[in-house]
Amino acid sequence: MSQDKPVSVSHPTIRRLPAYLNILRKAQDENKTHISSTFIADKLGYEPIQVRKDLAGLGITGQAGVGFDAAELIDAILGFLGWDNATDAYLIGAGNLGSALAGYKGFKDYNLNILACFDSDLRKVGTEIHGKKVFGMERLAELIERTGVNIAILTLPDKAAQEITDKIVEAGIRAIWNFTTVKLDVPDGVIVERVDLAASLALLSRRTAEAMKNDK
Amino acid sequence: MSQDKPVSVSHPTIRRLPAYLNILRKAQDENKTHISSTFIADKLGYEPIQVRKDLAGLGITGQAGVGFDAAELIDAILGFLGWDNATDAYLIGAGNLGSALAGYKGFKDYNLNILACFDSDLRKVGTEIHGKKVFGMERLAELIERTGVNIAILTLPDKAAQEITDKIVEAGIRAIWNFTTVKLDVPDGVIVERVDLAASLALLSRRTAEAMKNDK
Numbered sequence: 055m056s057q058d059k060p061v062s063v064s065h066p067t068i069r070r071l072p073a074y075l076n077i078l079r080k081a082q083d084e085n086k087t088h089i090s091s092t093f094i095a096d097k098l099g100y101e102p103i104q105v106r107k108d109l110a111g112l113g114i115t116g117q118a119g120v121g122f123d124a125a126e127l128i129d130a131i132l133g134f135l136g137w138d139n140a141t142d143a144y145l146i147g148a149g150n151l152g153s154a155l156a157g158y159k160g161f162k163d164y165n166l167n168i169l170a171c172f173d174s175d176l177r178k179v180g181t182e183i184h185g186k187k188v189f190g191m192e193r194l195a196e197l198i199e200r201t202g203v204n205i206a207i208l209t210l211p212d213k214a215a216q217e218i219t220d221k222i223v224e225a226g227i228r229a230i231w232n233f234t235t236v237k238l239d240v241p242d243g244v245i246v247e248r249v250d251l252a253a254s255l256a257l258l259s260r261r262t263a264e265a266m267k268n269d270k
Numbered sequence: 271m272s273q274d275k276p277v278s279v280s281h282p283t284i285r286r287l288p289a290y291l292n293i294l295r296k297a298q299d300e301n302k303t304h305i306s307s308t309f310i311a312d313k314l315g316y317e318p319i320q321v322r323k324d325l326a327g328l329g330i331t332g333q334a335g336v337g338f339d340a341a342e343l344i345d346a347i348l349g350f351l352g353w354d355n356a357t358d359a360y361l362i363g364a365g366n367l368g369s370a371l372a373g374y375k376g377f378k379d380y381n382l383n384i385l386a387c388f389d390s391d392l393r394k395v396g397t398e399i400h401g402k403k404v405f406g407m408e409r410l411a412e413l414i415e416r417t418g419v420n421i422a423i424l425t426l427p428d429k430a431a432q433e434i435t436d437k438i439v440e441a442g443i444r445a446i447w448n449f450t451t452v453k454l455d456v457p458d459g460v461i462v463e464r465v466d467l468a469a470s471l472a473l474l475s476r477r478t479a480e481a482m483k484n485d486k
Contacts, residue, residue: 063476065473068469068472068473068476069466069469069470069472069473070469071472072451072466072468072469072471072472073428073451073452073466073468073469076428076451076468077428080428080429097428097429097452098451098452098453099432099452099453099454099455100453134476135472135475135476135479136475136476136478136479137475141475150373150374150375150376151374151376153373154370154371154373154374155370157366157369157370158366158367158370159366160366160367160467160468161471163468164468164471164472164475166471204478204482205474205478212289212292212293212296212313213296213313216315228478228481228482229474229475229477229478229481231470231471231474235288235289235292235314236289236313236314236315237314237315237316238315239315243481243484243485244481245474245477245478245481247470247471247473247474247477248470249465249467249470250285250288250289251376251465252288252289252292252376252379252380253284253285253286253288253289254285254447254463254464254465255288255377255380255382255447255463256284256285256287256288256351256380257281257284257285257463258421258445258447258461258463259351259352259353259357259380259445260279260284260350260351260352261445261461261463262352262420262421262444262445262461263351263352265444265445265459265460265461266420266444268459269459
């Protein structure tokens with residue numbers, strides 16, 4: 055296995071890395087030390103060439119007949135994604151979805167640590183949600199500046215999304231995981247990734263209705 | 271406002287409809303009866319022409335100087351997406367993410383009703399999660415056939431995803447909202463929409479690391 059400096063890696067490749075990570079970790083749990091691109095591809099329904107290309111993009115090539123060293127590959131993926139160290143994040147908006155995410159234990163697989171929650175509802179302020187303290191929105195800027203937290207998970211109502219974004223970016227937030235339906239306006243250098251559950255459900259619903267109409 | 275038979279509507283347009291729906295419902299709550307494409311566009315950070323094109327695709331055009339009739343537009347979007355009637359779904363895999371989604375009240379905005387949960391963990395079977403009963407996996411096929419539920423929300427571990435998919439599709443499931451990282455193999459006519467939280471977080475993490483490196 056050789057590992058050179060990674061060049062530019064495509065977004066689709068980056069999106070597939072967590073799936074590879076899951077397979078590799080499971081293989082390790084089963085005491086496998088080496089794993090082939092065919093094995094990974096089979097588990098995920100990809101073509102083996104896809105897996106090899108993706109990992110080559112990270113500067114990693116397997117050994118013929120032996121495959122990839124699982125431990126090395128896990129380290130390489132974690133390092134590439136910056137998941138080798140715990141990353142603190144603030145969760146903003148402790149409503150239904152926010153509370154669900156605050157309690158989602160799967161984030162620990164990716165070393166994402168929700169440090170605290172923020173909400174404008176005074177009945178929630180001072181309480182804890184899944185062990186995370188809830189602060190009022192007026193503490194946001196101060197706590198971002200003081201703790202140096204870079205990542206915000208935005209689970210607040212759409213109407214407040216842009217205003218709060220402006221405030222947290224000014225305070226030093228560099229990355230926003232946006233669960234609202236708003237297309238946020240941010241300065242260059244601030245990263246936004248949106249997860250739009252409603253959009254996904256809309257597509258599922260409409261495509262299903264069309265497919266079922268075709269049955270008749 | 272005229273409303274003709276919708277022709278083919280693009281996936282990006284369908285994905286934007288829930289955001290329009292949110293804006294329209296909020297406007298109604300504030301006793302606005304009419305709403306302009308510029309207003310909708312402003313709230314979402316889109317161009318007004320985009321909003322007009324999207325809605326024209328559904329066969330809806332606003333009235334010059336007056337805008338869209340909010341109530342009619344809401345009905346048209348709900349009808350188009352099949353969200354005008356409650357849709358029952360089964361949630362399969364009552365782990366962390368599954369439990370969070372079972373308790374997510376936001377789905378009621380889209381008339382999605384999680385009827386029950388299924389899990390292979392015998393300690394969970396027979397209990398309730400957020401008021402939804404948990405059944406054992408051996409009841410899946412029977413209950414899908416008996417109730418005629420079409421939609422499954424898949425929140426189980428990757429390794430079980432394809433096997434359970436084969437089973438539920440055979441029993442009659444027509445649409446799968448896939449929260450696993452597995453690319454599922456399904457027969458023609460069965461719809462799969464995947465929400466890959468880990469993929470989104472991977473992209474956020476890597477892009478942020480790159481942006482912060484550029485600062486130095």
